[in-house]
Amino acid sequence: EPEVTQTPSHQVTQMGQEVILRCVPISNHLYFYWYRQILGQKVEFLVSFYNNEISEKSEIFDDQFSVERPDGSNFTLKIRSTKLEDSAMYFCASGGRRGEGTQYFGPGTRLLVL
Amino acid sequence: SQQGEEDPQALSIQEGENATMNCSYKTSINNLQWYRQNSGRGLVHLILIRSNEREKHSGRLRVTLDTSKKSSSLLITASRAADTASYFCATDQGAQKLVFGQGTRLTINP
Numbered sequence: 001e002p003e004v005t006q007t008p009s010h011q012v013t014q015m016g017q018e019v020i021l022r023c024v025p026i027s028n029h030l031y032f033y034w035y036r037q038i039l040g041q042k043v044e045f046l047v048s049f050y051n052n053e054i055s056e057k058s059e060i061f062d063d064q065f066s067v068e069r070p071d072g073s074n075f076t077l078k079i080r081s082t083k084l085e086d087s088a089m090y091f092c093a094s095g096g097r098r099g100e101g102t103q104y105f106g107p108g109t110r111l112l113v114l
Numbered sequence: 115s116q117q118g119e120e121d122p123q124a125l126s127i128q129e130g131e132n133a134t135m136n137c138s139y140k141t142s143i144n145n146l147q148w149y150r151q152n153s154g155r156g157l158v159h160l161i162l163i164r165s166n167e168r169e170k171h172s173g174r175l176r177v178t179l180d181t182s183k184k185s186s187s188l189l190i191t192a193s194r195a196a197d198t199a200s201y202f203c204a205t206d207q208g209a210q211k212l213v214f215g216q217g218t219r220l221t222i223n224p
Contacts, residue, residue, distance in 0.1 A: 031210070033210075033212075042215060042216050043202065044214070091157060102162050103159070105156055106156060
């Protein structure tokens with residue numbers, strides 16, 4: 001069964017450093033998402049992406065964040081200058097249809113900012 | 115206002131019993147989805163129920179949706195130790211995002 005994959009599974013970085021989290025969505029999906037979950041808290045939406053552009057973003061997704069689909073398979077989340085409060089589990093998700101479809105989540109990347 | 119609030123926050127039952135978790139939300143939705151998360155792991159999709167559906171089954175799972183009350187319930191029948199996890203409801207309001215609740219921590223005691 002196709003699944004969303006994410007790399008790395010864990011990343012430790014120093015405050016102020018740039019990180020890139022990578023995702024390979026399910027191959028025939030058209031909608032891509034990033035969510036995050038701070039330890040012990042609920043899963044929060046960051047951004048959705050369709051047709052090579054951002055379609056929706058949350059207040060969390062400020063100028064330090066960017067997303068890209070550099071080729072036909074990868075979907076990346078970049079944090080330009082990490083802060084301590086960026087420490088969280090970051091989930092990528094993909095879906096085939098807008099509004100009526102399931103979102104399938106990857107296993108997550110646990111980011112720790114020191 | 116908060117969407118997708120689960121109730122109870124924690125539930126502990128004996129293996130073989132049924133587990134019921136509830137979710138309430140505040141705005142209109144396209145669909146509501148339930149996910150499971152094992153400790154520190156990813157989100158596994160369980161079931162999606164559309165706004166025009168009232169009940170849906172998948173194996174030992176039964177989901178109901180009452181749009182007039184803006185609530186949903188997830189029933190797991192004949193629970194197993196492997197069902198121990200956190201369960202989240204997530205609402206799709208058509209704005210290209212899911213809004214998650216805080217989740218219910220379910221513990222199945224052998």
